[in-house]
Amino acid sequence: xxxxxxxxxxxxxxxxxxxxxxxxxxxxxxxxxxxxxxxxxxxxxxxxxxxxxxxxxxxxxxxxxxxxxxxxxxxxxxxxxxxxxxxxxxxxxxxxxxxxxxxxxxxxxxxxxxxxxxxxxxxxxxxxxxxxxxxxxxxxxxxxxxxxxxxxxxxxxxxxxxxxxxxxxxxxxxxxxxxxxxxxxxxxxxxxxxxxx
Numbered sequence: 001x002x003x004x005x006x007x008x009x010x011x012x013x014x015x016x017x018x019x020x021x022x023x024x025x026x027x028x029x030x031x032x033x034x035x036x037x038x039x040x041x042x043x044x045x046x047x048x049x050x051x052x053x054x055x056x057x058x059x060x061x062x063x064x065x066x067x068x069x070x071x072x073x074x075x076x077x078x079x080x081x082x083x084x085x086x087x088x089x090x091x092x093x094x095x096x097x098x099x100x101x102x103x104x105x106x107x108x109x110x111x112x113x114x115x116x117x118x119x120x121x122x123x124x125x126x127x128x129x130x131x132x133x134x135x136x137x138x139x140x141x142x143x144x145x146x147x148x149x150x151x152x153x154x155x156x157x158x159x160x161x162x163x164x165x166x167x168x169x170x171x172x173x174x175x176x177x178x179x180x181x182x183x184x185x186x187x188x189x190x191x192x193x194x195x196x197x
């Protein structure tokens with residue numbers, strides 16, 4: 001969706017009295033990289049693998065937002081200007097003790113970090129509460145429940161040398177996420193182009 005376009009769907013969802021969607025800002029992954037990540041799936045007790053079409057790099061999770069704020073958030077993100085860059089995903093790891101999130105990390109080019117800071121600043125100006133946790137770029141592969149630590153360590157060791165195909169990041173997106181009984185539906189609300197390097 002081009003800059004300045006109307007943001008569809010969000011108000012309609014609320015007018016129908018359904019659950020208010022949660023917003024987040026993310027970078028999408030190319031289809032070939034998603035397939036490479038899907039190939040990392042294997043038998044791991046307690047792992048609930050993220051669907052391929054929901055694999056993304058979250059720049060900022062915003063959460064539930066009142067309808068009157070949603071347009072302001074979309075507009076504020078149009079003022080984020082940063083150059084495009086290349087990104088390589090690599091190496092498995094986890095968050096939590098015991099492990100709760102299985103992830104793939106990545107190189108951290110300075111342009112990615114600068115983009116995230118500018119997104120954070122734009123959201124703050126739009127009235128979104130500041131994120132107190134430091135930015136830790138990763139792709140969530142699976143959510144874990146009761147996975148034995150020995151098996152998790154073995155999985156991470158096996159994929160320590162993993163590196164996905166390098167890809168170019170030329171845009172980022174504002175998404176809404178609506179929870180339903182079978183999971184979550186992610187809807188791309190607006191896209192923002194990065195400048196050519």
